[in-house]
Amino acid sequence: MDLATFGVQLLNALQYGMVLFLVASGLTLVFGILGVINLAHGAFYMLGAYLAYGIASATGSFWLALIGGVAIAFVAGLLLENVFIKRLYGRDHLAQVLLSFGLILVLDEVRQLLFGKDVHSVAPPQGFAGTIQLTDNLSYPVYRLAICAFCLAMAAAIFYVVQRTKIGMIVRAGAENREMTRALGISFDTVNRYVFAVGIALAALGGIVVSPVSTVFPGMGDSMLILSFVVVVLGGIGSITGAAIGALLIGLTDTFGKVFFPSVSSILIYVLMAAVLLWRPNGILGRREV
Amino acid sequence: MTPQMSLRAWLVPAILLAIAVALPFVVPKYYVQFASKALILGMLAMALNLVVGYGGLVSLCHGAFFGIGGYALAMVTPKYDPVSLWWSFPFAVGIAAVVALIIGALALRTRGVYFIMVTLAFGEMLFFLFHDNQFAGGSDGAYINNKPEIAIAGRVLLDLDKPLAFYFVVLACLIATIALLAMLVRSPFGHALAAARDNERRARSLGFPIFRLRLIAFVISGAIAGVAGYFSAAQFGFIAPQTLGWHVSATVLVMVLIGGLRSVVGPLVGALVLLGLEEVLKATTEYWKLAEGLIVIAIVLLLPNGVRHLLTAVLGERKEIAPQDVKAVAKVEHA
Numbered sequence: 089m090d091l092a093t094f095g096v097q098l099l100n101a102l103q104y105g106m107v108l109f110l111v112a113s114g115l116t117l118v119f120g121i122l123g124v125i126n127l128a129h130g131a132f133y134m135l136g137a138y139l140a141y142g143i144a145s146a147t148g149s150f151w152l153a154l155i156g157g158v159a160i161a162f163v164a165g166l167l168l169e170n171v172f173i174k175r176l177y178g179r180d181h182l183a184q185v186l187l188s189f190g191l192i193l194v195l196d197e198v199r200q201l202l203f204g205k206d207v208h209s210v211a212p213p214q215g216f217a218g219t220i221q222l223t224d225n226l227s228y229p230v231y232r233l234a235i236c237a238f239c240l241a242m243a244a245a246i247f248y249v250v251q252r253t254k255i256g257m258i259v260r261a262g263a264e265n266r267e268m269t270r271a272l273g274i275s276f277d278t279v280n281r282y283v284f285a286v287g288i289a290l291a292a293l294g295g296i297v298v299s300p301v302s303t304v305f306p307g308m309g310d311s312m313l314i315l316s317f318v319v320v321v322l323g324g325i326g327s328i329t330g331a332a333i334g335a336l337l338i339g340l341t342d343t344f345g346k347v348f349f350p351s352v353s354s355i356l357i358y359v360l361m362a363a364v365l366l367w368r369p370n371g372i373l374g375r376r377e378v
Numbered sequence: 379m380t381p382q383m384s385l386r387a388w389l390v391p392a393i394l395l396a397i398a399v400a401l402p403f404v405v406p407k408y409y410v411q412f413a414s415k416a417l418i419l420g421m422l423a424m425a426l427n428l429v430v431g432y433g434g435l436v437s438l439c440h441g442a443f444f445g446i447g448g449y450a451l452a453m454v455t456p457k458y459d460p461v462s463l464w465w466s467f468p469f470a471v472g473i474a475a476v477v478a479l480i481i482g483a484l485a486l487r488t489r490g491v492y493f494i495m496v497t498l499a500f501g502e503m504l505f506f507l508f509h510d511n512q513f514a515g516g517s518d519g520a521y522i523n524n525k526p527e528i529a530i531a532g533r534v535l536l537d538l539d540k541p542l543a544f545y546f547v548v549l550a551c552l553i554a555t556i557a558l559l560a561m562l563v564r565s566p567f568g569h570a571l572a573a574a575r576d577n578e579r580r581a582r583s584l585g586f587p588i589f590r591l592r593l594i595a596f597v598i599s600g601a602i603a604g605v606a607g608y609f610s611a612a613q614f615g616f617i618a619p620q621t622l623g624w625h626v627s628a629t630v631l632v633m634v635l636i637g638g639l640r641s642v643v644g645p646l647v648g649a650l651v652l653l654g655l656e657e658v659l660k661a662t663t664e665y666w667k668l669a670e671g672l673i674v675i676a677i678v679l680l681l682p683n684g685v686r687h688l689l690t691a692v693l694g695e696r697k698e699i700a701p702q703d704v705k706a707v708a709k710v711e712h713a
Contacts, residue, residue: 193671358503
């Protein structure tokens with residue numbers, strides 16, 4: 089493999105890992121703060137992609153789809169937290185798993201009613217449709233580079249908010265010790281609602297961003313959910329940095345696995361997960377006892 | 379225990395058994411097959427409940443063990459002849475148990491929510507393994523053209539192709555499963571498992587080998603799931619990778635919740651209720667999944683202890699058995 093091909097694969101791995109990070113950071117935030125395991129996270133990734141298709145094909149503007157999709161997901165997140173999720177705080181994991189499974193069934197049917205079950209594709213936004221010539225016979229799509237740049241910016245924004253702002257301080261304190269934070273006068277009713285909505289919006293954003301480079305199909309949420317779980321297991325629950333490490337590891341493993349070991353590439357990430365479990369059962373950056 | 383109580387304790391199962399035996403002779407063939415399917419899924423749900431209800435471990439990979447049992451049968455069945463039940467059955471169950479041992483040994487290193495995610499991920503790994511590779515039919519699934527049979531010297535003694543014979547074999551396996559599980563949860567092993575669920579640190583400090591206990595429960599549960607999968611594949615003559623997927627696991631978890639977590643046969647009731655409900659919903663609305671999703675959400679929010687407790691609450695028959703958890707620890711401590 090020459091250097092240019094290697095570079096292209098590295099870019100692919102980076103782009104894949106960054107999108108994974110977007111989705112998985114939403115999942116890990118929701119679990120870290122709310123203590124709720126949300127299986128319906130992948131369903132919002134799928135809905136995001138379908139919303140992008142729906143809005144983009146109705147208005148012809150990808151940017152409108154991006155903003156509209158995220159806004160719809162955010163509002164849906166606020167509503168869902170208010171109606172269902174807040175009744176799960178303090179309940180056991182089984183209740184959380186099953187309620188979110190019920191949500192998946194409902195959301196799948198909503199998708200069926202609104203968009204049907206066809207496979208779609210979305211055109212990349214204007215100005216991002218071309219390719220960049222890397223060498224004489226190697227080129228790279230501009231939109232994929234834009235995804236990398238956009239996700240990096242989003243990751244920087246997430247890190248800034250979580251590490252440097254007062255809201256982020258509350259979020260980190262809540263993940264560390266909810267009871268103590270509550271005792272210090274932080275009301276989690278509002279924090280929970282917005283964290284859940286942001287988490288859902290991040291999942292939908294991931295779906296919207298990848299819709300021009302991958303097909304939009306009903307089962308896409310399931311595979312993304314599993315991958316996000318693997319990311320969180322690798323990185324450690326509640327840790328944004330862990331999610332970033334896990335997502336990049338999976339991006340690299342999957343992309344280079346397909347190049348070097350195509351026959352076993354589909355199970356490589358699970359082998360990676362098993363290895364990390366043997367080494368650190370609570371994830372690379374996870375705390376010892378949960 | 380008063381004589382009256384022990385009479386009732388025997389009478390109810392005896393009546394239910396009589397109904398189960400008489401059923402195939404009074405209902406149409408379609409319902410015999412439906413009943414077989416319900417009993418098979420009930421077996422799967424009871425197996426899962428050993429881990430979820432008694433072990434306190436929410437596993438999302440039992441669909442995979444179920445599917446592995448079916449795939450094992452599909453792969454040993456020759457194209458034109460039936461396979462012998464004598465060796466294909468233990469083979470399928472053994473494979474499911476070995477897979478459960480490997481996944482369990484890794485997943486049980488984790489706790490709580492990690493355990494859920496890890497079992498889910500390993501279950502999906504098996505799904506992709508069978509979906510993406512051609513060795514067992516790939517995404518199209520595999521066919522079992524001839525159902526297993528028991529033959530001695532060329533004479534067929536038992537042919538699972540006949541719905542009636544199939545029903546009774548499944549019923550027998552179901553009763554054996556109930557007996558095995560009832561024995562297990564009443565044994566010192568079952569009490570120790572429940573103690574580890576209620577207070578892991580305390581059980582550990584009392585010297586119980588938590589990891590080993592849980593792993594044994596997980597493997598037994600996986601093996602029974604394999605039994606159910608073997609019969610399910612034999613019934614439909616077909617196995618698809620979707621059977622391994624986590625949607626199956628989650629649906630079976632719903633059955634467990636409906637039936638109640640602290641009972642051996644509860645999940646069987648849950649399976650009957652959920653399958654009956656699906657049958658009704660499918661007949662009445664095109665959007666039955668929407669209705670099912672809403673019902674699942676309603677059950678989680680309104681009936682956290684399962685439908686069984688709704689019945690007891692309405693009938694006022696028994697008091698809530700909440701102190702059971704405390705009792706489990708106490709029993710172990712006095713042992």
